[in-house]
Amino acid sequence: MLTLSGIHTFYGPIEALRGVDIQVARGEIVTLIGANGAGKSTLLMTICGRPRATRGQILFDGEDITRDETFLIVRRGIAQAPEGRRIFARLTVFENLQIGATVGQPQHFDEDIEKVFILFPILRQRRNQRGGTLSGGEQQMLSIGRALMSRPRLLLLDEPSLGLAPIVAKQIFAAIAEINRTQGLTVLLVEQNAFHALRLAHRGYVLQTGRIVLSGTGAELLANPEVRSAYLEGGVHA
Amino acid sequence: MTEAAVPTRIASAMKEAGLAAFVALVLAMPMVGLYTVDEGGVLVVRTRFDWVLIGVLVVFAGRLAMAYWPATLRIPARRDAAHVAADGHFNILKFLGIAAISLAVLLPVLPVTDRYVIDVATTVLIYVMLGWGLNIVVGLAGLLDLGYVAFYAVGAYSFALLARNFGLNFWECLPLAGALAALCGILLGFPVLRLRGDYLAIVTLGFGEMIRIVLINWQSFTGGPNGLTSIPRPSFFGLPFTRNPEEGETAFHQFFGLEFAPYHRLAFLYYLILALALVTNAFTMRIRRLPIGRAWEALREDEIACRALGINPTNTKLTAFAIGAMFGGFAGSFFAARQGFISPESFTFIESAMILAVVVLGGMGSQIGVVLAATLLVVLPELGREFAEFRMVLFGAAMIAIMIWRPHGLLARRDPSIVLPPARRGAA
Ligand SMILES: Nc1ncnc2c1ncn2[C@@H]1O[C@H](COP(=O)(O)OP(=O)(O)OP(=O)(O)O)[C@@H](O)[C@H]1O
Ligand SMILES: [Mg+2]
Numbered sequence: 116m117l118t119l120s121g122i123h124t125f126y127g128p129i130e131a132l133r134g135v136d137i138q139v140a141r142g143e144i145v146t147l148i149g150a151n152g153a154g155k156s157t158l159l160m161t162i163c164g165r166p167r168a169t170r171g172q173i174l175f176d177g178e179d180i181t182r183d184e185t186f187l188i189v190r191r192g193i194a195q196a197p198e199g200r201r202i203f204a205r206l207t208v209f210e211n212l213q214i215g216a217t218v219g220q221p222q223h224f225d226e227d228i229e230k231v232f233i234l235f236p237i238l239r240q241r242r243n244q245r246g247g248t249l250s251g252g253e254q255q256m257l258s259i260g261r262a263l264m265s266r267p268r269l270l271l272l273d274e275p276s277l278g279l280a281p282i283v284a285k286q287i288f289a290a291i292a293e294i295n296r297t298q299g300l301t302v303l304l305v306e307q308n309a310f311h312a313l314r315l316a317h318r319g320y321v322l323q324t325g326r327i328v329l330s331g332t333g334a335e336l337l338a339n340p341e342v343r344s345a346y347l348e349g350g351v352h353a
Numbered sequence: 354m355t356e357a358a359v360p361t362r363i364a365s366a367m368k369e370a371g372l373a374a375f376v377a378l379v380l381a382m383p384m385v386g387l388y389t390v391d392e393g394g395v396l397v398v399r400t401r402f403d404w405v406l407i408g409v410l411v412v413f414a415g416r417l418a419m420a421y422w423p424a425t426l427r428i429p430a431r432r433d434a435a436h437v438a439a440d441g442h443f444n445i446l447k448f449l450g451i452a453a454i455s456l457a458v459l460l461p462v463l464p465v466t467d468r469y470v471i472d473v474a475t476t477v478l479i480y481v482m483l484g485w486g487l488n489i490v491v492g493l494a495g496l497l498d499l500g501y502v503a504f505y506a507v508g509a510y511s512f513a514l515l516a517r518n519f520g521l522n523f524w525e526c527l528p529l530a531g532a533l534a535a536l537c538g539i540l541l542g543f544p545v546l547r548l549r550g551d552y553l554a555i556v557t558l559g560f561g562e563m564i565r566i567v568l569i570n571w572q573s574f575t576g577g578p579n580g581l582t583s584i585p586r587p588s589f590f591g592l593p594f595t596r597n598p599e600e601g602e603t604a605f606h607q608f609f610g611l612e613f614a615p616y617h618r619l620a621f622l623y624y625l626i627l628a629l630a631l632v633t634n635a636f637t638m639r640i641r642r643l644p645i646g647r648a649w650e651a652l653r654e655d656e657i658a659c660r661a662l663g664i665n666p667t668n669t670k671l672t673a674f675a676i677g678a679m680f681g682g683f684a685g686s687f688f689a690a691r692q693g694f695i696s697p698e699s700f701t702f703i704e705s706a707m708i709l710a711v712v713v714l715g716g717m718g719s720q721i722g723v724v725l726a727a728t729l730l731v732v733l734p735e736l737g738r739e740f741a742e743f744r745m746v747l748f749g750a751a752m753i754a755i756m757i758w759r760p761h762g763l764l765a766r767r768d769p770s771i772v773l774p775p776a777r778r779g780a781a
Contacts, residue, residue, distance in 0.1 A: 186663045206648075207771075261662065
């Protein structure tokens with residue numbers, strides 16, 4: 116479904132991605148793990164055309180989207196819950212979800228918002244509350260829900276568990292697994308919480324300073340000694 | 354602890370007051386301290402430093418009083434409350450709106466209303482309309498525009514030129530003037546698409562000046578600094594407001610069997626701008642609920658998130674500029690029709706600043722706030738007329754008062770475009 120080949124992305128002179136190749140097949144959950152500054156967020160943003168890849172090619176459903184405008188890429192069916200959530204702070208929860216549906220068909224709106232409310236019941240209670248006054252976890256749910264409102268075929272999630280209590284993080288992971296299972300949604304997930312992410316994912320990649328250094332199924336990577344020592348130290352195996 | 358805290362508070366208050374007094378001294382020395390008188394055809398500079406002293410003392414005392422103003426008397430600027438459920442506050446605003454509209458509709462027939470009142474009210478409504486138009490650009494889309502007067506000017510000149518050269522009437526010119534202004538809005542929008550905040554403000558400021566300078570220099574077309582005169586007055590569905598209509602025409606007063614009165618024309622103009630303003634308001638309220646209106650507000654909050662959600666920022670910004678400009682153009686047409694005479698002098702930067710002040714003081718994005726601010730900014734200097742030369746002092750004092758007590762604007766609250774009924778209990 117999504118194929119990145121030889122992607123290079125620069126921020127001025129800084130080369131954040133140095134020839135990345137990854138593939139995501141339809142219906143898969145693929146996770147991308149890596150240290151801070153490895154280029155994970157850059158990779159997700161590059162898929163959306165901001166920043167643009169200077170070299171390499173991005174194919175989505177066999178079509179080259181490398182040079183497309185961001186909003187056109189999104190209209191093809193890729194949605195992102197970006198790093199830092201980026202909730203519209205002064206707008207209410209409901210309005211945030213409405214804006215998420217910009218790309219979608221108006222006749223699907225009621226059905227889609229109902230799905231989001233079933234997935235994250237707290238959002239239904241908070242629907243008249245301003246986005247900026249939600250708790251961090253609620254904002255994350257809103258960010259994911261907002262992305263889902265466009266009926267994407269590929270969902271990009273950037274660190275959905277960041278700053279959340281373990282129980283809330285678990286809830287979010289469960290929600291991701293559920294949408295994948297019930298709606299067949301393809302997910303590319305960036306995570307620091309490697310243990311949970313790898314358990315959830317069908318496959319995974321490890322990104323190190325702009326290069327893919329390892330890949331495999333979730334279970335393989337979980338068992339890999341390098342991965343264990345670099346990303347799973349400190350008894351997170353609960 | 355408290356013993357140490359008290360002297361520091363006095364000291365810091367004194368320091369603040371001293372600083373304010375110093376600034377006042379520097380400013381007042383040339384502006385108040387020196388004045389000129391005409392002595393037998395010669396201008397002579399005189400001094401009045403006693404006035405400066407009084408002014409400086411007032412500033413010092415005022416600043417000191419501010420520091421000791423009891424905290425309980427401060428009116429907290431009401432910012433966005435977390436929940437926006439349909440509480441009482443909403444109903445108050447709604448009531449205020451209905452009351453304001455009723456008053457506006459009845460104003461011309463109230464016994465206290467004379468020509469002067471109608472004239473001032475018409476000016477207020479022009480600023481309300483301009484404020485609502487600019488509110489789309491600044492308040493909703495978050496694009497700081499310091500050259501809004503350009504669209505006002507384009508609308509006014511479009512009407513004047515179309516009416517004079519092609520004999521079109523007001524209603525025929527109105528859509529054309531709006532379209533031309535919108536076109537100018539798009540023209541301005543293109544080069545500034547990537548700009549935000551300060552940079553955008555500077556470029557739009559330049560655009561406003563450019564239009565004015567073109568109007569001054571394009572003598573053959575715009576009449577240059579002399580402006581355009583004898584602009585046709587709008588008629589009441591073909592009935593002119595003249596005492597002696599031309600052959601074959603029926604005047605307004607004849608048709609309705611009334612005594613001729615210049616007041617009819619003024620009242621008609623007043624209702625005209627009231628209708629235009631109400632249309633602007635209805636349009637804005639409606640468009641806020643549509644995808645394009647929501648996209649404006651989303652763009653104001655976070656442009657990157659907007660792109661990531663599939664919003665086309667180029668089109669979104671251009672429509673905001675175009676629609677805002679269109680309403681400016683409508684107001685401009687009305688202005689030209691009302692005055693019967695226009696010149697570049699009516700479209701200086703001060704005018705842009707005034708319109709922006711209406712929006713900012715109103716509280717960025719608040720429709721009723723714009724009405725309050727426009728009323729305040731137009732009526733206050735009028736009331737001040739009795740104080741002759743102290744008019745501007747009164748005006749300045751009011752502005753300072755607003756800054757102290759309402760730093761986010763008179764009504765700084767974003768009302769959601771939609772409020773849903775509370776969630777049903779037990780709904781999964
Ligand atoms: N806008 C930018 N301008 C310049 N450099 C940038 C910019 N954004 C990111 N970088 C640099 O690119 C590199 C990769 O950043 P990126 O945000 O992709 O890391 P990440 O893997 O998402 O890290 P984290 O886990 O901390 O979120 C970092 O060295 C960062 O400093
Ligand atoms: Mg990141």
